Amino acid sequence: MTKSLRDKMKSVGSKRRKKIEVRAQQLIAEEMALRELRKAHHRTQVSMAKQLGISQDGVSRLEKRSDLLLSTLRNYVEAMGGNLRLVAEFPDQPPVMLTGFADIEDDHPAQ
Template sequence: MAKPISELMDTLSLEDQAIIEAKASDMITAIRLAHLRKKLGFTQAQVADAMHIKQPTVAQLEKRADIQLSTLRQYLQVLGANLEINATLPDGSRISLTGQ
């Protein structure tokens, strides 16, 4: 019988747990960007053409957890979306950092 992932994680060193969590975060980012692109009806080739880059570069971009804001903004603009960045203060209030 398969063990729950939390039980398996407890058997790993803290370093290995951190590596797994980072890779899981990368996968979630890739899934979100690719899902958004597909939901809006775009192919990687279409995004690449609009960004003046090659399709494999878009594939790599979608898998990265650490993307430059300018690149993410451009990617989202191709999809017809805007990037909004907010800071949440300790009191729960939010401040826009993108001037929107």
């Protein structure tokens, strides 16, 4: 008979369970699509649309795209009060923060 994750977690001590829960939240935060990011910040597509100056349908399409312009992504993140940072990661080297993207103007409306 197999145990469910819930049953297994009940058998783990409270300190260990807390560590597991904290790490799970860290992993979830590291991998979040735009839709989940918006929802985590308690924003609706309508409120994002107003802030970005586009339609709700435009926000929906933007959240489904995988090839956004950096300026569009930056505007989306800033509409939630965040800042977009670009980091390049290479094997056997520390991460490198890419600069020079802060002044990108969005000549194309969000799609």
